[in-house]
Every structure is written in structure tokens, then in C-alpha cells.
Amino acid sequence: MKILLIGSGGREHAFAWKITQSTHCEELYIAPGNAGTSTLGENVSIEVNDFEKLGSFCLKKAINLVVVGPEEPLVRGIRDYFEASDELKDILLVGPGRLGAQLEGSKDFSKQFMARHGIPTAAYQSFTKETLEEGLSYIRQQTLPIVLKADGLAAGKGVLICNDFDEACAEFEEMLLKGKFGTASQKVVIEEFLTGIELSVFVALDGSDYVILPEAKDYKRIGDNDSGPNTGGMGAVSPVPFADEAFMQKVRDNVVLPTLLGLRKDNIPYQGFIFIGLMNKAGDPYVIEYNVRMGDPETQAVLPRIKSDFVELLSSIATSTLCQYTLGINPFTAATVVMVAGGYPDAYEKGKHIQGLEESSQTESWVFHAGTSTDESGVVLTNGGRVLGITGKGEEMQDAISNAYARVNQIQWDGVYYRKDIGQDILQVIK
The missing domain is CATH 3.40.50.20 (Rossmann fold)
Structure with missing residues (x-):
């Protein structure tokens, strides 16, 4: 092909x-x-x-x-x-149409979809500039902390968790009145804060059938111990130990199947990936968000674990033949550490020379480029906030983490930053 x-x-x-x-x-x-x-x-x-x-x-x-x-x-x-x-319509394509993509493109749309089809999620209400006062009043009625979400796309940064009412009200006003996230925050979803452990479940859909891919856990905040502002993602691990067969059966029954049936009922064609951000709340899955594509950086931890032919999976999605596809999974674990430009997720510089990308004796890892480019002489330069994703593999999670960081430590550029604690919470769960 x-x-x-x-x-x-x-x-x-x-x-x-x-x-x-x-x-x-x-x-x-x-x-x-x-x-x-x-x-x-x-x-x-x-x-x-x-x-x-x-x-x-x-x-x-x-x-x-x-x-x-x-x-x-x-x-x-x-x-x-x-x-x-007429010229393009017969080309196979992996990804939903505009209507299905609203599951990510609009937080309000996705919350309404979940409510309509009985998919467990946090309680919420949505507000616009015209309903600002009602929104401020609603905030004061909630239990702390309070989650504020920009309705539209905000590059993974449009979610705020506020720990007091004054902060929540100020951020709410800044989102709606001052365009903190641009047009993405013309509508704001105020949501109940769910406590538990997050994970990401990836599903391939072909309109009729589905295949659940290996799950992962990502790390969204910039700082160690989940401190600082949200980013597009600072790392990921796969598999997730608490996502055992009993929990995943709940995910299938309470989330994945109702999502597939809901799409059918609402006449929304869907041939592509759907990334379901979940909270494990006392053993039960609650949907935090839908994304209508594979996650980043979770993909860098998930794809190495897929043993079966990936193009066959893509083709099966596009031709609605997933029922004929058998997913094979490698038994090893994977951990991804994202290396970012200094200053990210705020202002950062580009064009820094990346050193240490040459072939390494460290064979239990892969280097995935994100924000990179080359100059006229072929030197690799930084060209974004998230620059590289380093994925380590290992029989045990500690091995995968150690192998990832061993490769990270061989790479350098001016201002490089990365979290030092990717996967440490998972190691505590395993213990």
C-alpha cells in the first residue's frame, strides 16, 4: 500500500x-x-x-x-x-468525520453524549459569556477542588483544577471574558473533580466492531509529583497494573460498548481510533474525556507492545473488517519519558542543537521525535515544546523505566527538561 x-x-x-x-x-x-x-x-x-x-x-x-x-x-x-x-472518496482513511470528531472538539458535546447514553462520567454544567453569572453561582455551590475545561481544542492545556472558590471564579472569568484559551474557551465546562487513578484506554473502531489496544497511563503536569501546569503530556507507561481483567471488563461493558452503540444510535459514522481518558474510582471506570485519535505520548508506549501487523489494523479500521483482525501483544512493559524545551508549556526557544542521537549501545529503548527539524547540513534541531519521547522496554516496569532514563541521560541540548518520576507511582502500586 x-x-x-x-x-x-x-x-x-x-x-x-x-x-x-x-x-x-x-x-x-x-x-x-x-x-x-x-x-x-x-x-x-x-x-x-x-x-x-x-x-x-x-x-x-x-x-x-x-x-x-x-x-x-x-x-x-x-x-x-x-x-x-468523487476523486478522493475511495481512498481509505483512518479517522472520524467532523461530527464524530466533536467528541474531542467540544467538551460540551462529549458530556452530552455520555449523559445521553448512560456512560459514567463526572457531573457537569456548561456556560458561556452570556451565562457568566450563573456559572459563578454554580462554582460556589460545588465541592473543592473544581475542574474547569475549555470546550474546544486547546492543545491538551485547556483543563484547570482549582483548589479554592476565588481562584476558580477568577480563572472562569479569564477563560470566558479574556479568552485565556482563545476561541476554545468561548464555552467552559465546570466539572466535578473525580478522585482515583487515571489511565488511558485506546480503542480501534470500524463502525461495527472494536478492538481494545494496550492501555497506558500518562503524566500531564510539567513537574515531578504531578506539580505545575498541564502540558500535552510528559510521559507514559504501559501496561497499567490495576487495569486487570475485572476492571477492563467493566470498561468494555460500561464505557466501550455503550460508546459504540451510542455512536450508532446517534447516526455518527466512526472509523478510527478513540482514546478514552478514564478515572479508576474505587474500582469503577469514569470517563474524563474522549480524544478522537491516539494519545501522545501514550502512543510511544503502546505501539511497541503491539506484536501484530499494524498496517493490517489500519486497513481493517478503514474497510470495516476489524472482526477479521487478531491483535497480538508483546509481553514486555514500556515507559516513555518526554524531553521538552526549557520554558515549556509556556514560552520556549527553538533551534537548539540536539546531541547524543547517534546509535547507542543502549538497545532496550527507542527515540521518537516530536518537535524536531534539521538544518542544511542535516544537524537535528529542536523545533517545538515537546522535542523527543524516549521509550524504554523491559520485562518488569522498573526495567522499562531504567532503560528509558539511561537513554535520556545520553541526549542533551541547551535548556532540556524532563520529569524524573515517570512511572514511580506505578511502582508503588506494584509493591
């Missing part, structure tokens, strides 16, 4: 790495890609939301399969664009 992979982050590098292991991959193009993906296929200088150029490229190269990595082109309707074209 000739495959076009859309995106430029760590998730897309991991996808490219897995896709090129398949005998079904004849040619791989990545738009726009990064320094890492350029070693696996051909990077194409087309932005993820330029549907016209992406479509023209698919026709020029006779692309058979399009795989959409990030959420924004999905929310903007890339599938709808392809399906509306």
Missing part, C-alpha cells in the same frame, strides 16, 4: 516506525513530518489542515490509505472533505 500519514509529532513518528515494519507498506509519506519520520519515509511539506493540497498529493502519488494522526484536521473535517470528492 502507498500510505500518507498526516502529522508531525511523536505519535506520528511512532506510527511511521510501526507502519514501516509491515510488509504491506510499499511507500510511506508523512505530511509534514519531522526529523525522525524523514528516516522512515518521505516528508512532504504540506500542513495538516491544507486539505486541498493533501488531496492533490494523494491523487498524484496514487495513495491507497490516509492515516490522520492529530485531532485538528479531524475536527475540521478532513474525512468529510475526502468523501465529498
Whole structure:
């Protein structure tokens, strides 16, 4: 197959790495890609939301399969664009249409969907600038802490957890009146705070059937011990020890199946991945959020654990034949540490020379590029907030964590930062 992979982050590098292991991959193009993906296929200088150029490229190269990595082109309707074209409509595509993508594109939409279909989630109400006073009053009626969520896409940073009422009211006003998260916070969801342990469950959907992929736990805050502001993700581990068969059966029965049936009932076609952010609350799963694609950096910990052919999985999603696909899982554990630019998630500098990327004697790890580029001489430079994701593998979780950090310690650039505690909470659970 000739495959076009859309995106430029760590998730897309991991996808490219897995896709090129398949005998079904004849040619791989990545738009726009990064320094890492350029070693696996051909990077194409087309932005993820330029549907016209992406479509023209698919026709020029006779692309058979399009795989959409990030959420924004999905929310903007890339599938709808392809399906509306007589020339493009027969190209296989992994990713939901605009309507299904609203499960991530609008927190209010997703909460209404969950309420409508009896999917366990936190209590909530949504407010706009016009209902500001009602929202302030609602905040005062809640139990601390209080969760505020920007309704729209905010690059993983639109969630605030406030520990007192004055802080919550001030942040609520800043989101609605001052556009703290731009147009994403034109509507704000005020949500009950759930206590428990978070995990991410990834599901492949083809409209009729589903396959649950290996679960993961990610680390969203910038600082050790989950301190500081939210980021797009600072690390991940897979598997998650408390996600045993009994818990995962609850996830299937109470979350995954009702989601699939809800999509059908609401006449929302869905062929793609859905990432379900869950809270394990006293042994029961509650949905924190839906994402309509694979997670980043969780993908870098999940994909190495998939033993079966990944292109066959992608093709099965796009052709609604998941019932014929058998998922194989490698028995090892994986841990991913994200290395970021100094200052992230706030202002940061680009263009720093990354040292230590050469082949290493440390073979129990992989380096996935996220925010990277190359200069004219081929030197790899930082080109984003999250720069690299280093994934270690091991028979036990401690081994995977140690192998990840061993490789992290071999890589350097001016201002590099990473969390030192990825997976430590999981080790405490195992003990």
C-alpha cells in the first residue's frame, strides 16, 4: 500500500516506525513530518489542515490509505472533505468525520453524549459569556477542588483544577471574558473533580466492531509529583497494573460498548481510533474525556507492545473488517519519558542543537521525535515544546523505566527538561 500519514509529532513518528515494519507498506509519506519520520519515509511539506493540497498529493502519488494522526484536521473535517470528492472518496482513511470528531472538539458535546447514553462520567454544567453569572453561582455551590475545561481544542492545556472558590471564579472569568484559551474557551465546562487513578484506554473502531489496544497511563503536569501546569503530556507507561481483567471488563461493558452503540444510535459514522481518558474510582471506570485519535505520548508506549501487523489494523479500521483482525501483544512493559524545551508549556526557544542521537549501545529503548527539524547540513534541531519521547522496554516496569532514563541521560541540548518520576507511582502500586 502507498500510505500518507498526516502529522508531525511523536505519535506520528511512532506510527511511521510501526507502519514501516509491515510488509504491506510499499511507500510511506508523512505530511509534514519531522526529523525522525524523514528516516522512515518521505516528508512532504504540506500542513495538516491544507486539505486541498493533501488531496492533490494523494491523487498524484496514487495513495491507497490516509492515516490522520492529530485531532485538528479531524475536527475540521478532513474525512468529510475526502468523501465529498468523487476523486478522493475511495481512498481509505483512518479517522472520524467532523461530527464524530466533536467528541474531542467540544467538551460540551462529549458530556452530552455520555449523559445521553448512560456512560459514567463526572457531573457537569456548561456556560458561556452570556451565562457568566450563573456559572459563578454554580462554582460556589460545588465541592473543592473544581475542574474547569475549555470546550474546544486547546492543545491538551485547556483543563484547570482549582483548589479554592476565588481562584476558580477568577480563572472562569479569564477563560470566558479574556479568552485565556482563545476561541476554545468561548464555552467552559465546570466539572466535578473525580478522585482515583487515571489511565488511558485506546480503542480501534470500524463502525461495527472494536478492538481494545494496550492501555497506558500518562503524566500531564510539567513537574515531578504531578506539580505545575498541564502540558500535552510528559510521559507514559504501559501496561497499567490495576487495569486487570475485572476492571477492563467493566470498561468494555460500561464505557466501550455503550460508546459504540451510542455512536450508532446517534447516526455518527466512526472509523478510527478513540482514546478514552478514564478515572479508576474505587474500582469503577469514569470517563474524563474522549480524544478522537491516539494519545501522545501514550502512543510511544503502546505501539511497541503491539506484536501484530499494524498496517493490517489500519486497513481493517478503514474497510470495516476489524472482526477479521487478531491483535497480538508483546509481553514486555514500556515507559516513555518526554524531553521538552526549557520554558515549556509556556514560552520556549527553538533551534537548539540536539546531541547524543547517534546509535547507542543502549538497545532496550527507542527515540521518537516530536518537535524536531534539521538544518542544511542535516544537524537535528529542536523545533517545538515537546522535542523527543524516549521509550524504554523491559520485562518488569522498573526495567522499562531504567532503560528509558539511561537513554535520556545520553541526549542533551541547551535548556532540556524532563520529569524524573515517570512511572514511580506505578511502582508503588506494584509493591
